Amino acid sequence: MVVKIRLARFGKRNWPHYNIVVAQARTARNSKPLEVLGTYDPVPKADPYGAPDKLHKDIEMDVSRAKYWIGVGAQPTDRMWKILSMAGILPPKKFEPPTAKGQPPVEVDKVRIR
């Protein structure tokens, strides 16, 4: 069974707060994980005495432990890949769908009609 690095939703209604966990892929989302690596607070907030429009999101994570789990083959989810790439553990990855390439223009002399 695959070991995953993923998020487990805690917090309240309309107030998400996540644990960053290492767990077996087939276990339930909030079941007891192999290890809790940290937390992720997705609600942006300003510093108490800083500029009110300068927002940040807080992440707590044991970076060395995350490196270890990546090293032994744990698979991060997309959201966790983004966070781990920001921590410098994984290379950045684009998650947008690939842009469709248009057909090249038709060259008349190469077209054969039977």
Place this chain on the structure above:
Amino acid sequence: MPPRVPGASGSLASLDTALLASSSSTSQCARRTFSTTPATCMSRRRYEMHKWLNENAARLYDQSSPGPRYLGAYSDQPFPNNSLFRSQPVLSDMLKEEIYNRIVVKGDAIKSVSREFGVDVRRVGAVVRLKEVEKRMIAEGKPLATPYARAINSMLPQTRLPTPGSDEKPIPHESINEIPVHRHTRRQLFVPVSESRHFTRADAAHAFDENLLPVDERSFHQELITAERKIVTGEQDRGEAMKAWELDVQATEEAHAAKVGEQLEKERSRVKSYETGRAAYRIKDVSVDDAGRDGKGPRASGWRYGAPHMDRKRGAVKIPTSVP
């Protein structure tokens, strides 16, 4: 139902003419022709009040000098019959500015500033914090309630800074050696002690509670107490004792500031910020070992498994007890 006029038996116009005719001799009563209540002439007390007002009006309504105009002779006693109620002095703005400059700009020790101006250590801290807030508000261009502050300050006695350049000593604002009464010391206690024993303050504190510090150690100025004690016993003369105290206090506070700065720097170095176009991500490096063997350590990061939320529990106080 039409409004009933009490005591008006005839028409109002006839009453008016009657009143005018009858009160030609008494000028005070004649003025109230519009009133329907029976006209009473000025009582003796009312007459005395007007007499008193005419004598004191010039002093009471004099706007030329600032400050409160109370009925009594004293400027700090709002109620002349209650001599126990006195307005307490506040620090003048210049003195507050001087305290801020001495501590933040010049880097003097809080305790030496507290002793020099006779201001409690806690009040010195409050002055510095509030001046910080004021300066930030000015920097952000926020409006200040200056007229309000001026009006309030004009009504209260103030402790002022001595004029710069003069040899005046600052007037002490308050007692700097006041210790809050501890809960454990408020009970009556009988301790049998042999007559030969030298029963000190430390013994008294221990008798009240095992963990209670003696008064001298609970004071904010315990170093000053030690210095004064040395002067009294003749160990040092005043000049050198005060110099040693000043150096001691400065060194202690600088060491404390360095320690706090180091801790803050350590905390800051654990956080790595990642800028995006929108909200930045702040990744703080924590240790999974904080969770302990059972995974329930109080300093561990993350939500607990199998532990209920206590925030809906009855009687839980959610008012924050500290500011960030």
